[in-house]
Amino acid sequence: MGQSHDVLVVSSVNVNGIRAAAGKGLAAWLAATPADVVCLQETRAQPEEVPAGLFDGWHARHAPSEVRGRSGVAILTRAEPGAARTGIDDDEFAGSGRYLEVDLPGVTLASLYLPNGTAGTPKQDEKDRFLARFAPYLALRRAKAAAEDREVLVCGDWNIAPEQADIRNWRGNVKNSGFLPHEREWMAALFGEGWVDVVRAQHPGVDGPYSWWSYRGRAFDNDTGWRIDHHVATPGLGALARSAVVERAPSHAERWSDHAPVTVVYGP
Known part of the structure; x- marks a missing residue:
């Protein structure tokens, strides 16, 4: 991976509003996490609105939404990153605060907040347009990275559960x-095409582990959740995953937050 150490710990979490989460426990979690990289989604804040001191000790890169109080992603790194890029090279989603990537030695890391649709509505149409444009972007990004002998890791709230095992009540959600x-x-x-679902690869043949639970009812207490927060890696990096929790x-x-951090250790 080209890091100065042999292990890279990456965590990803949808904070469901960074200002609210900071006061509920995010600040303590950030202070304690062993992660080298933290990918945040749904920050719903401009950089200057992030609570003072929250990112102390981190290098922060932001991709806020142009619509205040909506979406927004960020990436925190212990080491200062190289180039940072926002968006998926598409005019409709430029400035939407849904995608940010940074370069570290040997690896490009991205934070993704994929649109959350509602079947049969314009929100679903928007989500489907994003999917149609995101797939070729990922193919291009992977090709460019391969030419530079780099790996790629896209972390975030993908808002899709890939398999039946990824939803506790899949029959009621088809x-x-x-x-x-x-x-x-x-x-x-x-x-x-070769992208690796890192968490599923580390937890084959089991239900979950879920990463999102509705605030309604007793979904969290009953572990009635969805696995929609993913680490999606190029094969070389995916093969280096040692644990995923x-x-x-x-x-x-x-x-x-209604999501939980998903943390993966990558290393030889």
């Missing part, structure tokens, strides 16, 4: 966005 047949086929095509809060009261 017509809902995030588990629609064409969405799962889209992800299957990515994996068919979802940092599920001990209790509902201790949650600081």
Whole structure:
């Protein structure tokens, strides 16, 4: 990976509003995490609106939405990153705060907040347009990285559960966005091209581990969740994954987001 050390720890989490999450436990989590890189989604804040001191000790890169209070992604790194790029080379989604990537030695890391659709509505149409444009972008990014002898890792809230094992109640969600047949086929095509679903590779043949639970009812207490927060890697990096954990809060009261951090250790 070209790092000064042999291990790279990467964590990703949808914070569901960084200002609210900071006061609920995100600040303590950031202070304690062993991660070398943290990818954040749904920050819903401009860089100057991030609570003072929250990113102390980190190099932060931001891709906020042009619409205040919406979307937004960021990447925190211990080491100062190289080039940073925003967007997926598409005019419609430029400035949408949905994609940011940075270069570290030997690897390009991205934070993704893929649109959350609602079946049969314009929101789903928007999500489908993003999918149609994101797949060729990923192919291009992978080709460029290969030419530079680099790996690629796209972390974030993909808002798609690829398999039945990724939703506790999959039978009740077959017509809902995030588990629609064409969405799962889209992800299957990515994996068919060689991209690696790192967490699933580390947890084969089991339900979950889920990374999102609705705030409604007792979804968290009953572990009625979805696995929609993914690490998607090029094959070389995927093969270096040593462990993958979802940092599920001990209790509902201790949650600081409706998502939990997904942390993967990469190393020889």
